[in-house]
Amino acid sequence: MDVEILSRIQFAFTIAFHYIYPPLSIGLGLILVIMEGLYLKTGLKIYEDMTRFWIRIFALIFGLGVATGIIMEFEFGTNWATYSKYVGDIFGSALAAEGIFAFALESGFLGILLFGWNRVSSKVHFLSTIMVFLGSMFSAVWIVVANSWQQTPAGYHIVGEGLQARAEITDFWEMVFNPSSMERLSHVWIGAFLAGAFLVLSVHAYYIRKGKHLEIAKPGFKIALAVATIFSLAQLFTGHKSADGVAKNQPAKLAALEGHYDSSAVADMYLMGWVNNKTQTTTGIKIPGGLSFLLHQDFKTPVTGLNAFKPEDRPGQVNAVFQFYHIMVAIGMLLIALTLYASWLWWRGKLFENKWLMGVFVWAVLLPQVANQAGWFAAEMGRQPWVVYNLLRTSDALSKAVKAEQVLVSLILFTLVYSILLVLFLYLLNKKIKHGPELTAPADEKEVEAKSIRENPIMN
């Protein structure tokens, strides 16, 4: 294997592993803000216990996010030196802004969030929770802006030629608000909210099934269900906007997403299928003309296909792009169906009666994770062969000073270290979940509750 493929595998592996954690931090951050906000508003102990329980899990997730995130910032320099020189003027400023505005904010207040419960007033603590949440939201802003610039460059000009060529900013805000950044940012944020909400749903559903910690499990489940329902639906809109943007700005990627080759033909929309890049055919269950309709509100309008591009300018792995994209979309639809059904049961007052549904929620935690990963794989593999769309090829972006053996060594190290980390993470997460929330005022409150149940003839 050569340096290019090894470096690509290493980057994909380290970023995919990292991306398990930040979306959970962002999503859990939102839920923590809601839970602690309810605690401040109502003063009810259950909200305090809930918040403190989730802070412990948040700490574990955040820790892994930081540990695996720091690699990413240096990997541009270690493995992609030519890329770094090419985009430093642009990408670097976004990264510097991320460090100073976002990471410093979240890491600074994290200390108070985790350890400050007895040291600061409840209002200051709540403020710290909000700051950590905002910090994590901002960090998504800058990194998605930087990545979107690679997809749809704007506000720059090229200086120098050949190996010395590099992009320089001409307009900072045009770079920040490049054509795809805002729709992709909203898509990423919501994906993160869903990841966090479904983790909470999963753990609380597990308690409800086991009949444990019910006084916390049930209200917590409802909070997360509300978040999950709203954002599953919202994701449909941001997803649609993103696809529209891809059609406009990256037609080769769009064609790969739906396995569409012939530019003179109407484009279909597949529910599932298989792309054969050799014969340039896609087979599967489809809505004929569906993609044409989605883009042009007309089933008959042709859509630019992969054939419109020279073979060296098309994504190499069309079927993989197609599959990742369709997995993401299918999961998105599934999440909408699942949350709407559960919300309907909630409205009918029967949410917790269905043990089977709770079982589904226990495992549904994996769905947003898979969708987030698949979405990024589709976005990044669909951008190939470019690292900066239409400007810099991935194969030209490497570090010339780095040899294949070195990358192989680091890749093996990362594989080993991350495998151990994943096992430890799951073990500790499982342990924290099994241990459950610590109830600060359980005995007498439960007694009161039990007494009122005993004395109430209707409830007997």
Added chain:
Amino acid sequence: MFLGLDYNTWWFLVFGAVISGYAILDGFDLGAGALHLFLKKEESRRIALNAIGPVWDGNEVWLVIAGGALFAGFPIAYAAVFSAFYLPVMIFLIGLIWRAVAIEFRSKEPGKLWRLTWDIIYTFACVVVTFSLGLMLGNVALGIPLNEEKEFSGSMLSFFNLFSILVGITTLALFMMHGAIYLAMKTENRLYVKLTVLAKNFTIFFVVAFSLTTLYTLLYIPHLSDKIRSNPQYFIFPVIMILAIASIPRQLKRGNYRLAFLFSSITIASLLIAVAVEVFPHLLYASNNPANSITIDNAASSAKTMKTLLIIAMIGTPLVATYTAFVFWTFKGKVKLDEMSY
């Protein structure tokens, strides 16, 4: 131009300040980690961990900011440095991963073996991180071979030269001293007494390592003291450094650990300033052919970006300083263990 200095020089100063901030702040975390195994009792180890618990993560962010600052302001230097030091950087980063997870995971199980394993990983990670940091700094100060495209053209093994190894050991000694002083400031009773002894021993360790490195530099690498020797006004930096180092044992003897901490912080900053004065305006000196060297001018981003970066820094720095101060103030005083502690 801004206040009589051009943007590139400003950004060099900002970058230097961020690196110094990182070395001072994460320096005490790493030092506390490197001496962790010297603390024998379970409670002592927990207190030591909780002394850095609420702040180490924020301190590490300075490294992220430094990386971003180099990437944004001097992308050519960023590309050259990290691709040249490929494996040392990877080992450094993997060390940081283990440091982070060791702090986080250690407290999650009560078992003796579990905790001992994490204690060893933690100490080992901190030693590796600190040493590789010093090793890379030594090589940057010396210069490395660069080709015409300003990328590394030498062998990895050349990084393990005597000078850089000495700088690595000095950095380790410096951080251990700094960390011991920090922990002494945050502890009481018997643990405090133990740490005062450790602080004294590490100070001796540092002074010896530092003297050896200085002697070696003066004898064998004269160009690393050229500028200071030929410009008397720069003598102020070594003078401040020597005074700060000399003040540390004095403050330790008087038991004033806050002042000792201040002086060890000044020592770190003045050491980095001395290196910066010598290498400026180079960011990375090409030891094979000086014409291939990377300087603040041939590595810099466009003037427009430099200006944007300075604005970002001017807005960001006061904000970061404010809430960093607030967090440190919240956790001021001696460490007390509670149910949220590690």
